[in-house]
Amino acid sequence: MSDTPDDLRRRATRLRRGVGQLGVLESIIDAAEGPWLGAMDADGRGAAELRMHLAGHYRLHVVVTSAGKLSLVHVNTLAQGTAGERIFSNKMALRRGWDEKETMPKQPQWLHYVVTWVKAVSSEVDRPAVLAWMLAGADRNLAAVEDVIENLRASLAEQEQLRDERAAEVAGLQAELETLTAEQNSTSDQ
Helix, strand or coil: CCECHHHHHHHHHHCCCCCCHHHHHHHHHHHCCCCEEEEEEECCCCCEEEEEEECCCEEEEEEECCCCCEEEEEEEEHHHHHHHEEEEECCHHHCECCCCCCCCCCHHHHHHHHHHHHHHHHHHCCHHHHHHHHHHHHHHHHHHHHHHHHHHHHHHHHHHHHHHHHHHHHHHHHHHHHHHHHHHHHHHHC
8 A cells, every 4th residue: 555645536536436436435535634545446346445544553444336335444543453443334244343332323424434534533643653653664674674684694605605615626626637637648658
């Protein structure tokens, strides 16, 4: 997921969408302020999938049918762990995060909930939080590069040792060949 909201808007308008589908996607994307990144895809049945995350703190996954209805909404507040996870679905088995105190809104209110949620969390992530998230990612990347370099150094040391062994073998064979050639030349001269 590396597209910015502007990239997602351009992608949404380029994709062929069903009635209302583009409007639903655009209203969610327009609510995204700040360093949201995401990706958009279509499944084989004509539904559009939008996945977005905000500096690693919040995640959003929505599936919009070709008729422009949300069939699945998954919002996750990663800082709160599973307690911050909510899944809206027509299928009871997929629903999460709802209880007697707070029931899942009816399907017509899902879009309003998502847009409100995206706007609310957009204001919660400030520049230091984004930099901390970027730093954590850069640290992981640096550690991975360091591991690769260390593995390459170990492999290079093994290859150098193998080269030295082969060079010693070649030198020994060459000396033996020179000795045998010199002995043959001396016996043939006699």
